[in-house]
Amino acid sequence: MSIRSIWKSRLIIAAITATTVLPATRCLSEDGIDTRSKLTVSATADTKVAPDSVTLRFAIESREEKVTDAARKTSEQVTRVVQFLKARGIEARDIRTESVVLSPIYPSGQKGQYAKQGYSNQASQGFGDLFSDEPQIQATQTEAPQPTVRDQLQQNQPIGYSASRQLTIMVRDIKQFEAIYTGILERGVNSIAGIQWMNSDQIQHRRAARMKAVAAAYEKASDMAGALDAKVKRVLSVQESHRGSDPFGNSMQLFGSESDGGSIEAGMMTISASVQVVFELSDTEFDN
DSSP states (O other), X not given: OOHHHHHHHHHHHHHXXXXXXXXXXXTBOTTSOBOXXXXXXXXXXXXXXXXXXXXXEEEEEEEESSXXXXXXXXXXXXXXXXXXXXXXXXXXXXXXXXXXXXXEEOOTTOOOXXXXXXXXXXXXXXXXXXXXXXXXXXXXXXEOOOOOHHHHHHHTOOSEEEEEEEEEEEESSGGGHHHHHHHHHHTTOOEEEEEEEEOTTHHHHHHHHHHHHHHHHHHHHHHHHHHTTOEEEEEEEEEEEOOOSOTTSSSSEEEOOOOTTSOOOOOEEEEEEEEEEEEEEESSTTXX
């Protein structure tokens, strides 16, 4: 290859490179500020599905005079509940102990405070008394003996103890949930902390909701751009908004309630997806 051909090839490559980077540099002003016209929109879409499984969080608490009695009674009740759950087909992998709590119980209103000192005046101490020839009656001060650590411990003696355990179970056959719910209450469960309805195909339903949210964002952006005599040119960024991580919170809204007959209705659950999309606009009077 001749030297002339080599230089010709290099000029062609340089021209292609310059053509490629030119659109990016046109978006910035001399001060390095992005001059593109942008439109930011947010959109949310919901998908309603029927749940096919449920997760239940509950607790068993016992209160006894002795700490060992409280712990033993709670352990016995938990054993009965777990045996019942396994007999109903709940597998060990779907039973989880969330917390174990043991705490003292004190009498209501007990503060355990000592009065450090008290003051009492035998006579009024006005300004006139300062210039009076009458002998002044001094204020008396009384002090209670400083309590020792032993005194404080004895004053704050508990009257009993509370032992509790919190468990979470997953019922994969939703038809059994009502019978399981009634059964654990009969075997010592005295606190229900939360319930979460779920669907085995939840990922696909959330994906569908996400696609609907993106389509809604584009539709909203097109309407707003048209009102401004502009057009949506392209997408600059997309961000999905995530909700709280608490599975027993409001991440899934439950429709339906307990009927008059006492049955627990699953109703419909709502799976939501929210996105925020930044679009670039074209053909506006603001274009540079």
